[in-house]
Amino acid sequence: MTVRTPGRRAAAPWVRTRLRTAPGAAAALALLVAVTSFLAAALPLAIDRYDDAGLRRALETAGPDRTTVRLFAPPAGFAGEPDGQGADGREGDLRPDAMRDSHAAILAAAGRSLPLDPEQSSHGVRTTTGLPVPDPWLSRPDGLPPRLSLVAQDGLAGHARLRAGRLPGAGGAVTAATGTVEAAVSAETARKLGIGVGSVLHVPGLERAPLAVRVTGVVDPRAPRGAYWSTDPLLGSPGLVTVPGDPERRQYWTGALLLAPDAAPALLGTPGVPERYWHLAPDVSALHGHDLPRLTSAVASLVSGPLLRQARTAASPDTEADTSLDGVLADHARLRAALGPLVAVAVLGTGTVAAAVLLMAGGLAADRRRAELTLLRARGASLRGLAGRLLGETAVVAVPAAALGPAAALLTVRGARPAHSVAAAGVVALLACAALPLRAVAAHRAVRVHAVREDVVSARPSRRRTVAELTLLTLAVGAVVALRVRGVADGTRGPGAPDDPGASGDHLVSLAPVLVGMAAALVLVRLYPLPLRGLARAAGRLRGVVGPLSLARAGRASGSAVLPLTVLLTALTTAAFGGSVLSGVADARDRAAVLAVGADARVTSLRALPDGLADRVRRVPGVRAVTPVGIVYDAQPEDGRMTVPVAGVDPSGYAALARHTDLGAFDRDALGADGASGAKPLPALASPVVADHYGTRPFAVRLDDGAFVTVRIVLVRERTPALADQEFLVVDRSGLPAGSARPTSLLVTGDHPDAAVLREVAGGGTRVRVRAEELAAHVDSPLRSGAERVYAAAVAAGAGYAVLALLLTLLRAAPERAALLARLRTLGLTRAQGRRLLVLESLPQALLAAAGGVLTAWATVRLLSPGVDLTTVALSASPSPAGRVALRTDPVSLLVPALAVVALTVGVAVAQAWWTGRRGSVRELRAGDDR
Structure with a gap:
């Protein structure tokens, strides 16, 4: 028996009692906070590390003669x-x-x-x-x-x-x-x-x-x-x-x-x-x-x-x-300014999703304890006292867990500014500690005995919420409009361009996906009840019970679906935007490598290559085909006003190479000489400038050995593999004189040709260029590769938080669904019907998130593409051989995350129905159950 000392109040061990009552929830919160804190603390360290490495590489590449x-x-x-x-x-x-x-x-x-x-x-x-x-x-x-x-x-x-x-x-x-x-x-x-x-x-x-x-x-x-x-x-x-x-x-x-x-x-x-x-x-x-x-x-x-x-x-x-050091630093600053806004897109998107998940976790805990907190308020607990106790019990779990984040980040990611990591982890701890008290204070401002229902179909948003939504929607529209106007005014110069590294448009690019996602979530939540009501009325005329009941259950879902939908739309938008950026960068690099080489590998010489070299190259590991090309670089047409390189090729093999590289594909029969001689001109493939100058009439071309050949342009292409970056004429080399027909280049097609063996076989006096090496030259930049890794990691983390948000949303309704399923089982509902009921009940919100995510991501990419130039990010060469690299929608990044949301929702519903059926209905139907 406990004896109380007169004059002293017995302090209830609130925090200890709560931790003992729900250890699983406390552990889950600690894990969530620790992971989020680690990611937040590692981000500035990772950015500093690749930024430092990029600066040092820039100085090392420039050399002491420029940096001293x-x-x-x-x-x-x-x-x-x-x-x-x-x-x-x-x-x-x-x-x-x-x-x-x-x-x-x-x-x-x-x-x-x-x-x-x-x-x-x-x-x-x-x-x-x-x-x-x-x-x-x-x-x-x-x-x-x-x-x-x-x-x-x-x-x-x-x-x-x-x-x-x-x-x-x-x-x-x-x-x-x-x-x-x-x-x-x-x-x-x-x-x-x-x-x-x-x-x-x-x-x-x-x-x-x-x-x-x-x-x-x-x-x-x-x-x-x-x-x-x-x-x-x-x-x-x-x-x-x-x-x-x-x-x-x-x-x-x-x-x-x-x-x-x-x-x-x-x-x-x-x-x-x-x-x-x-x-x-x-x-x-x-x-x-x-x-x-x-x-x-x-x-x-x-x-x-x-x-x-x-x-x-x-x-x-x-x-x-x-010194030229100032120029080296300026070049690095321009590249850094071009990469910064794009990395910020993923960082801000992931940060928004992570913050929303922390708020959702606090909201889930508040909803789970709604009856307890309602009772405390009814028995006289003040808002300040209630918030203080909730803050104390959350801080005991969240603060130590948040402290693990920067400690682990400093051990795994070396960086120059640990203070930034500690500050980021502090923000995570503050948000995690404040989520539950703030949600509880907002839900229990007034003392109530019974909770007010907030069905998504019948809920009427308050005026304050309407004003807040309109304000956010106005900000989003204003940011996008300002970005579009700036992109139109500046032409092709995108945010972060070298002549404007600090413009406010950079921040618009970074914030636009988040703002668009939030605005789309607000609009969709407002529009969502309209089709749901229509479907419910139509389903009411059906004979079965599962369809009408599932739509009725979907309409009785919580009306506060803005936060979960914002999380999903922001994550889907960021993932699609990030996937489009990474896909565009990869495609631009591959295209630039193809333009630089003209094939998978290339062996060139200023003079004719030795006889039999083509056969030896064909036997190199990884080589599938070899296309010999004889190039005369100083050929002069009859008027002598311009010098046009002439490439003599085998039409069949060269046409296959052009299709393989997607550089001016053509029909091989159109270029065949067919026994052409001086009286019959050779069919020629020409660049647009040459074709505009000479038209389709036959004209003579003087080769470098003094011989003349008559050609007639029959095909026009922007590029060709042999001379991808020059004006050109391409003819059948069987119609050229013997001296000009001898190959000076070998264009190699194959899966990863062995560069070392190629150089050994080619011997001295030749130059070997491999497509894979050209591609690696664009990637070999610590600043670019580091930014890409941070970008990809941020997108992956955002996807993970989106999955967690979806699970929290489903977990929030899991007890009520389990109770409903158990009661319906006693009324004769079969297990198959139970599975269909849960799946159909969860599908409307999943389809809303998936469809909204696809539309929002597509709109974001289309809206931002005029103001985003990926050339500096993708390529090390300036100017780019592939031209301006614009942002384009990547279908895989657009559809896969949305389909994953639907698949995960259906999978969780099926798993819950199976688990509920396995456990039985006794626990769910016991007396006093408040669900």
């Missing part, structure tokens, strides 16, 4: 400018200590805004013009002496491996008058120019004798692709340069001689216009995509802003800066 920030300044007083220091002052500016101090100051100033890599950043002194070295033993391709730069760059010992000899030194105080200095050269420079250890090169002097440069060592770069060596490629590899304006196009070598930093003053004694330089290499591993605005601002400041002023203070007032 170059600062340069002439020595004080050089080129006749007074400095008040004389020659000693100019030489002092070039000495290692002065250069090292200025480099450290510049790194410290720039590193606070732009992450820099101190190991790959470099500084030194160099001649800005190549100096002709007249030594006759050096390599001279066209009899011209090489032009070499003198470079005294700090840190050579740490960035090079010594292959021969030793590193250069100064051997004392070097001045402008020094006659001999030491240098090293890269192994490639030594090999191509014929330089060895001990070689002495004589560089022209400025008002003095030539400077003798003795080579003391040959080095190999430790990291040849790093910024230390690649910012100025001549440090590691010489290059051939053509003499400007030379009609003979003679060439000479350019390269670099690597001096010791202490020998930098010797450059003042040469006519090479020496300058000091500081190369600032960004630390690619420390750059993040979300810092793109800050990085762009830092680069701009370093090129012409406050950071440049600080560099001038540390180095020289004449310091200037130059």
Whole structure:
């Protein structure tokens, strides 16, 4: 027996009692919140990860010569400018200590805004013009002496491996008058120019004798692709340069001689216009995509802003800066801006569905406990007290479950901003905790003894609901109209286009599917009772009992069906929109790959291919057919006003190839030569421009070997496999002269031809292009592929939440249906009739959701397609070889989710009827059952 202490109130253990009463519901809520919290927390981490990877790939692809920030300044007083220091002052500016101090100051100033890599950043002194070295033993391709730069760059010992000899030194105080200095050269420079250890090169002097440069060592770069060596490629590899304006196009070598930093003053004694330089290499591993605005601002400041002023203070007032890093960042920003709105479509759609499911779970719990909460209100419980207790019992379950989400996300998905994940999980926890109390407060504002029926057929929405629905409908229509007007005004430029990355239309694209889904749900819920009443009246005249009873039961469903229908329509719309985007991207990439290759693989050569190569290629694994093509690229028609490539083909095989690739399919008989000769023109397939120019009259074409052939255009096609991206003439090669008929290309058809074997069989002097490799080139972008993965994952998650919403909707009515079925069983209803009753009862809402989803998704894609350009998302090439990639409806994405809704509804109804029949009717008919 419990003894109560006088003067103290006994606190009822509400939360513990509720958790013990319904442990299954608490576990289900915890699981739902944990999964939702994980998805919400993983999303920003996944976006950050692919954004970071995309930025780093963009910088790595651009290379250090474009991403390094170059600062340069002439020595004080050089080129006749007074400095008040004389020659000693100019030489002092070039000495290692002065250069090292200025480099450290510049790194410290720039590193606070732009992450820099101190190991790959470099500084030194160099001649800005190549100096002709007249030594006759050096390599001279066209009899011209090489032009070499003198470079005294700090840190050579740490960035090079010594292959021969030793590193250069100064051997004392070097001045402008020094006659001999030491240098090293890269192994490639030594090999191509014929330089060895001990070689002495004589560089022209400025008002003095030539400077003798003795080579003391040959080095190999430790990291040849790093910024230390690649910012100025001549440090590691010489290059051939053509003499400007030379009609003979003679060439000479350019390269670099690597001096010791202490020998930098010797450059003042040469006519090479020496300058000091500081190369600032960004630390690619420390750059993040979300810092793109800050990085762009830092680069701009370093090129012409406050950071440049600080560099001038540390180095020289004449310091200037130059880089292409701002252009690389701008290109990345444009691609990022194009991908963002499309990814946001899936994210917002899935987020809306997930939020609605959490609200539905709270609503289901409130409906399940309606009698309990009604009794508490009738016994004097206040709304505040009731909401507080419900909030407490929900928070005990939801908050720990929500905390698991970011913890699991941080372990599985590495990201740079965990705070965003924690915030997203916090939103999920707040929504999960507030759903049940808010639903309970809304349903029990007034104290009632009996619950008011809200049948879908007889329910009359309140004025507040009508106003809210009209407001939402107006917003949806306004957003779509604004998007359409913007798309018409801007032509083909879609939201997120490079010249308008931050336009408000981007948000319209992202919100449009959700808004359209909500608006469609409101309209359908309003229209749904009309056909239901008509069907119910018509079914009342039927003899059977199942049809009329099922329609009557469908009409007695809950009138608050807006939220479940919104979930389903939003999920179906997002899935269809996402499927159309992914399908359009895949089709555009495949089309671009076909246009680039013209077949599944292609072997080309500038000259005629060897005899028997076609037979050897046919035996390569994965090859089904080989179509030889002889292409004359410089053929000239008789008027000589244009050059038209002429492709000689075998009509039968080439027609099959054109059908296979869908590039200008034609009838093979129309192109047959039929013994055509000079008197009878060859039938030709032409591009529209060529056909418009020459018409259908016969005309002569001069081939590259001087022979003439007469052709007549009989077919016109936009594209053809052999010359997909050019104007063309295609003729039967049996009617061409023997020299022009020899194949220069082999167009290969097959399932995944082995590229390695093809290259081995083709041999040297040929180029092999494979369709699969061209396709992979468009996919090989972390930003594109990462956005696609996030998009696909969001669409899949939205589909999962849609299924869960459908199950919650069916679960909400499951107890009442089970009780009805049990009672009807006692009246003689058979099991088959019970199954039909449940299926027919659930079909109207399922068909409403499916039909509404198909129509809404179709309308959304049609409405948004003028403002959505998938070219940037799909293809890496600019401009696109396939033209503008527009958004088109994908029938599979449109119909499969809708049919899945109907199938799942029918399956659940059949399963419930089977389970109810198996359990029997005793439990459902026991006394006191309030169902």
